Amino acid sequence: MQKYSQLITRPGKMQYGILILLAVTVLGGSAWALIKAQQPGAQSIGFLGAYGTAVFILEAISAILLYAHFRRTGMLTFAILSMAYLWVALLAPFQVGLLTDNLETFSLITASTGDAAWLWIAWHLGFPIIITAGMLVDGSYPIVTRKVWRWTIALFGLELLIIGGIISGTLLSWVELPTLISESRAYSDSLSLIYGPAVMFCCALALTVVVVKGKFENEIYAWLSLAMLAALCEAILSIYAGARFSYGWYAARVLSLVSSAAVVVSLLIENIHLQYKVVKQNQTLKRMATMDELSGLANRRELDERLKAEIKRAMRDRTTISMILLDIDKFKQFNDTHGHLIGDLCLKHVAKCLQRNILRHTDLAARYGGEEFAILLPNTSENDAFDLAEHIRKTIAYSPIVMEDGKMLSVTASFGIASLVPSQAEDATELLSIADASLYSAKKAGRNCVQRPSQSWHASRDELEKKVSSNTHYLRGRTVQSGHKR
Numbered sequence: 351m352q353k354y355s356q357l358i359t360r361p362g363k364m365q366y367g368i369l370i371l372l373a374v375t376v377l378g379g380s381a382w383a384l385i386k387a388q389q390p391g392a393q394s395i396g397f398l399g400a401y402g403t404a405v406f407i408l409e410a411i412s413a414i415l416l417y418a419h420f421r422r423t424g425m426l427t428f429a430i431l432s433m434a435y436l437w438v439a440l441l442a443p444f445q446v447g448l449l450t451d452n453l454e455t456f457s458l459i460t461a462s463t464g465d466a467a468w469l470w471i472a473w474h475l476g477f478p479i480i481i482t483a484g485m486l487v488d489g490s491y492p493i494v495t496r497k498v499w500r501w502t503i504a505l506f507g508l509e510l511l512i513i514g515g516i517i518s519g520t521l522l523s524w525v526e527l528p529t530l531i532s533e534s535r536a537y538s539d540s541l542s543l544i545y546g547p548a549v550m551f552c553c554a555l556a557l558t559v560v561v562v563k564g565k566f567e568n569e570i571y572a573w574l575s576l577a578m579l580a581a582l583c584e585a586i587l588s589i590y591a592g593a594r595f596s597y598g599w600y601a602a603r604v605l606s607l608v609s610s611a612a613v614v615v616s617l618l619i620e621n622i623h624l625q626y627k628v629v630k631q632n633q634t635l636k637r638m639a640t641m642d643e644l645s646g647l648a649n650r651r652e653l654d655e656r657l658k659a660e661i662k663r664a665m666r667d668r669t670t671i672s673m674i675l676l677d678i679d680k681f682k683q684f685n686d687t688h689g690h691l692i693g694d695l696c697l698k699h700v701a702k703c704l705q706r707n708i709l710r711h712t713d714l715a716a717r718y719g720g721e722e723f724a725i726l727l728p729n730t731s732e733n734d735a736f737d738l739a740e741h742i743r744k745t746i747a748y749s750p751i752v753m754e755d756g757k758m759l760s761v762t763a764s765f766g767i768a769s770l771v772p773s774q775a776e777d778a779t780e781l782l783s784i785a786d787a788s789l790y791s792a793k794k795a796g797r798n799c800v801q802r803p804s805q806s807w808h809a810s811r812d813e814l815e816k817k818v819s820s821n822t823h824y825l826r827g828r829t830v831q832s833g834h835k836r
């Protein structure tokens with residue numbers, strides 16, 4: 351099943367531990383309850399109301415969440431398991447309603463409290479039978495459908511028809527049903543010897559099928575096993591109690607709640623796991639989209655995005671933005687001599703040297719190309735960028751790459767820097783191309799050095815910046831003047 355949906359998860363060791371503990375509690379509690387099961391108790395309408403509401407809510411939530419699984423995975427098993435819970439969610443309120451004598455006040459309803467036993471049988475026979483059918487549908491290859499809507503209409507439509515028939519038939523007394531429970535609340539022989547054992551048999555069968563076929567291999571199947579164990583114990587206690595409102599009968603109702611809650615718990619746990627998975631996957635995707643895998647630095651896409659944003663900020667604040675481009679010297683020769691794998695090691699080593707020297711959180715080091723790196727330095731002057739580049743150059747040149755066998759290799763790198771106060775978005779490209787030109791002159795100057803942009807570029811850029819600055823003053827003046835006029 352795992353291969354059909356990554357949404358369905360295997361329980362962890364802790365969950366198995368909790369399940370074993372709960373199973374032992376259910377078995378132990380049931381055995382203990384059997385001792386006093388036949389002792390009569392008081393009829394508590396308050397308990398019945400709370401019990402009926404709880405069963406309805408828990409079963410309805412289970413049905414909705416299991417149906418959501420069916421929608422997501424297309425697996426018919428989940429549609430059928432959802433039907434099982436819907437079955438109980440719809441029958442339980444009527445059965446409990448009849449027990450509390452509430453429904454008899456409606457003139458159309460002719461059923462008596464005794465008839466509630468028939469609804470109990472329909473509920474407790476139908477639930478395990480539908481669960482068994484659902485588990486049998488999940489063979490070694492689960493049936494997966496794309497026609498989710500057609501299956502929904504066919505399966506749930508049929509189910510609603512049957513439930514409608516059972517409820518109307520019982521409440522409106524369409525058929526004369528034999529009395530299963532006497533006025534003294536004692537069970538008839540047919541309930542104790544035929545219908546009761548039939549319910550027990552169906553619950554035992556469902557439990558066996560869930561355990562054998564489900565093998566506790568996902569959270570839903572594991573918790574469903576507990577639900578079926580509780581349902582079996584409930585049936586045994588209910589019948590053994592011999593009468594309504596006896597201690598055994600009350601204990602059976604509590605077990606019925608355990609059975610109802612188990613799958614809700616599993617689906618809740620699964621949803622929590624799903625949230626963790628989604629958050630983790632989002633983080634991985636984000637990392638993959640912004641990070642260079644080999645060096646662990648930002649990738650070119652991330653550099654471009656940050657550069658665009660920082661250019662906008664620098665334009666607004668009229669601050670200097672700098673860029674350092676560096677390229678490992680004679681890296682082709684290094685690769686040819688030592689091999690590609692050692693070449694990769696060298697790239698990682700250079701990346702570490704960059705990370706070690708970049709201290710401001712606003713600076714960004716990125717792998718720009720094969721053996722080329724870039725460092726974006728917002729709010730940094732050309733002189734400061736030069737000093738930093740010089741410092742990194744020395745770090746790379748004087749810290750050797752230590753191999754596994756203790757051998758040491760060293761490399762050098764050439765650096766080009768560029769700085770400007772941006773006046774337009776296109777200055778992002780200008781910054782990179784000037785840093786690239788500086789890098790080119792560093793290579794020409796003999797490598798292992800840092801170069802600044804040419805004097806001619808500085809001159810033309812100073813001219814441009816003067817114009818932009820006077821233009822800004824001019825525009826600011828106009829704004830102030832127009833403000834005065836108003």
Ligand SMILES: Nc1nc2c(ncn2[C@@H]2O[C@H](COP(=O)(O)OP(=O)(O)OP(=O)(O)O)[C@@H](O)[C@H]2O)c(=O)[nH]1
Binds near residue numbers: 680689793
């Ligand atoms: N190991 C490794 N090598 C790479 C990677 N990306 C690019 N290279 C190599 O880097 C080398 C770059 O060589 P060139 O562009 O000729 O530059 P160079 O040999 O460094 O020479 P100069 O830049 O002039 O000093 C090529 O041999 C590429 O195969 C990588 O991810 N891993």
